[in-house]
Amino acid sequence: MSFEKSSTPRPPVDASVVAANTSFTLKAGLAQMLKGGVIMDVVNAEQAVIAERAGACAVMALERVPADIRAEGGVARMSDPKMIKEIIDAVSIPVMAKCRIGHFVEAQILEVLGVDYIDESEVLTPADQVHHIVKHSYKVPFVCGARNLGEALRRISEGAAMMRTKGEAGTGDVTEAVKHIRQINHEIRQAAGMSDEELYVYAKDLGVSYHLLKDTARKGHLSVVNFAAGGIATPADAAMCMQLGCDGVFVGSGIFLGHNPEKRARAIVQAVTHYNDAKVLAEVSTDLGPAMVGRTVESLKETEKLARRGW
């Protein structure tokens, strides 16, 4: 028998015994399994294997990393299914892929390809200027970006089973990711100190459901796993996001556009596990060669900022 993944899926058959496959617990549960891990952007099977060997807990398959999308411009879309399939066949860890904001047909295609998570991503050019995808009806779980609590709770209402900060992808500048993590933490703390009367008003201001806001305030954190993303380029960047309270990190352009990708990838993986241990962080930060050159977020024109996409 050959090593053929597509030959094995044999889903349970009896619906009366098996809870619905769309059960949100299963979708959010996979994100829980990714916690404390690093999800790496890869553009081909070869990079996916390097990422897996470096200890990535999942890979994000896309045609161009965000820094190249910035440099080359043009419309950025879902990747070619051929490339996604090659990556799925090359690694045993979960494979994620991006669809455009609001592009529910790209999402349908990614679901049948067998990706394990879909990122409805502002890094690609939005397909709908008003609506996001209604994510409840899919079997495959979705991750979405957010800059603040309002965005995060709107995405969760639509069915997102995992969140990430938007950051400013493809810059190598972590400042926006830090801003978004702090913003969400700040707004949750504010909500946690509010009376019911105040929460009704705050829910109206944020444009979210009162019940979801109240539940989040009571828990003191988002009801789904929240990763840092956008501009993370070094082990120290990753550990900083973890110390600020994120559950794990996405690294996009930072790895394969830097010097010695495999070593940098391994270092970031160790940094996310040992994020509170400065000795380990010093050790893994040593001799990695230059990080990606990047661009400061300050130098971007407003129209170049990807995080503004999504509503």
Place this chain on the structure above:
Amino acid sequence: MTKKMVTIGVLALQGAFIEHINHLQKAAKSAKSGSLVAGVQIKAVQVRTVEQLKSVDALILPGGESTSISLIAERTGLLVPLQEFVRIKRKPVWGTCAGLILLSDQASKATKGGQKLVGGLHVRCQRNHFGRQTESFSCDLALPFIDPNDPDDRFSAMFIRAPIIDRLLDSDTTDNFEALSLSDENVVYAPKLEADSDDRTLVEVICRLPKTLGSEADDIVAVRQGQIFGTSFHPELTSDVRLHLWWMEECVLPYLE
């Protein structure tokens, strides 16, 4: 009188370790007076270093990505201490999902190029047995503490890109490491240790998938071999803490001095 403290570690390299810590604490609180668990004070801690591993009486290897956990363990210098913990010191351990893979003597459909196992549990498990995330599912399991005559007594288990226990291996592991075909299914093997030869504990099947699951019926999803317990599902993702309580009562406390 102060109760004896029992420290249970959860391997915190990657994955869903906080969930297990919370479940252990809740389970300890739910123990009925007179039970073994109620007679001790349970402390649940995260384990990331060799020093932390030395300080615990028992260990849970949580769900996560088995490839990541094993690579991080190796680079943190924890792989050999873990093998000693499980197979030489024979302390109580429980692996869930990725943790089960790590505790198995053999794993098929492993990462190409190999992944390292802790070993100790004489089974071969198959990774991602059910397929990809869209094949993840939940179902009720007839675990030992469930009353079969009470239809309302249910334990809902989450299977997320889950492995299954493919075959039980002979407790004499001498054959296990070489004889079986290793070419096509990407089978990986835990390294042999001297101490393995005097371990004759048999693997006991604790639970199989229910008959109603069609082609998957009877697949083995929970096994126990003395102080080693393994489950392919995630009891830490629901609010039910009974399996954690059962584990401490049956598989941990009886094995401690």
